[in-house]
Amino acid sequence: MKIYNTLSREKEEFIPLMEDKVRIYACGVTVYDYCHIGHARSAIVFDVIRRYLKHKGFHVTYIRNFTDIDDKIINRANQEGITWDTVAGKYTDEYYRDMDRLGVGRADAEPKATEYIQEMIDIVKGLVEKGFAYEADGSVYFSVDTFSGYGKLSKRDPEEMIAGARVEVDERKKNPLDFALWKKSKEGEPFWESPWGLGRPGWHIECSAMSLKHLGESFDIHGGGADLLFPHHENEIAQSEAFTGKPFARFWIHNGFITIDKEKMSKSLGNFFTIREVLDTFDPEVIRLFLLSTHYRSPIEFSDEQLHESETSIDRYYSTIMRINDFLEKDYNVKNDFSNSGKIFKDLLFSFRDRFGEAMDDDFNTALALGHIFEIIREANRFLDHKPSGTKDRELLLLTKELLSEAGSVLNIFDRTPHEWYLSLMKIKKIGLSEQDILEKISERQDARQKKDWGSADAIRKELEEKGIILEDKKDRTDWKIKVG
């Protein structure tokens, strides 16, 4: 399998450092506010990467951290007149609420920066002793000049960066690119004791400390949003490799941004939607499908229209499952051969696992994988149109369900029954009726239909349709669905 490695800017064959074990560290969030849909993308991308590697049989250790001490948290606490750890605690809880709803699994460990203060201090101390860092006025800085590989991830030349005017000038730094490993705490700020006095950790050092602790000096995959590439990940490499003398992460994976009007969604631009806002109008599965229908490295333009299309796609899956279920419920005559259309469908179905795997093996190409999934859905419908019959045909449709659900489990979609899907839509779309109400209307309409009173029957259907409920007449009954798109 191939993974695009930011370090080489190429797709590389992925071979874990330890036989069948894969160790992944992904940068999580700073818990100072509700998460927006961009955070959801990153979380879902790495969730799928982890699920797929497991699916392939790797033993995966996945670590995702929380930054729970930081300027933004402190500012927020000051604004609201509460303590910094109350802020961090609150938004950690909110983060879990959003992620649970989105079907993002918990990592194997979810360390918080403040639980690793001692480990961070040990690394900083080591870096000072080895001459990679220096103390200045109670703070400790990493000396970029001492680390020859500085810039290898972001492909930047330190000399040229200094020329760029946007690097903040700090008198205490030997080189403007030097970054804080340990920050002296100001009056009223949270602090921990250290060999350099009272202070708190710099931002980058936490990931070095926590990955070292949980995954060791060298591990397989380090990931995060593309905006972390520089300076965060560049600095992590410098600190970690200077400290251990060993290569840090083998593969660097960066997910692309979500855009609004082609511009990056971000807190500072104010053009963001929180996860919970989007969850108000769309089912979590719809959001997952939307985010996975574009390759993880490409930007995704956030739009209502696209979300509606994803909703239609998910509905297409559940409608097809309903059709298959209807077919499987029926009596069948025992016949052991495939029908003609069965033979054609069989070939496509039997090759599905390979094609799905091929797509995912190619740098987690979920968009292509979904293409294969929807091809199966189309062909299954076509097969059903051709009046399948007999045991062999039945088996094909059972296999269809199995394959779709297996592929879905990697993406963590398709895990409900059609009925559950429609009940969820009923809530989200605020249909004013209960299922009981709908069933009563249906039965009322059935009576009218028996009497061939088409006028009344159509009136009931129209009435329901105006409320967002679609009726589907079948041979022996009428099913209801929620209108999508």
Added chain:
RNA sequence: GGCGGCGUACCCAAGUGGCAAGGGAGAGGUCUGCAAAACCUUUAUGCAGCGGUUCAAAUCCGCUCGCCGCCUCCA
């Protein structure tokens, strides 16, 4: 200014040397009491533009145009 990415149909989107996936929208049709769903047909001799390399280019190279990102906190 430095570095990087992107531009594929009406819309979204895969495709990195060999017949342009998949979905949505539109139009027409089959099925149906009528619908819905589903299926079928239809929509790029064409991949921002112009050159070049090659038997062969969306794909490789060069230039041009347009959009975006990073270089400061960011998923």
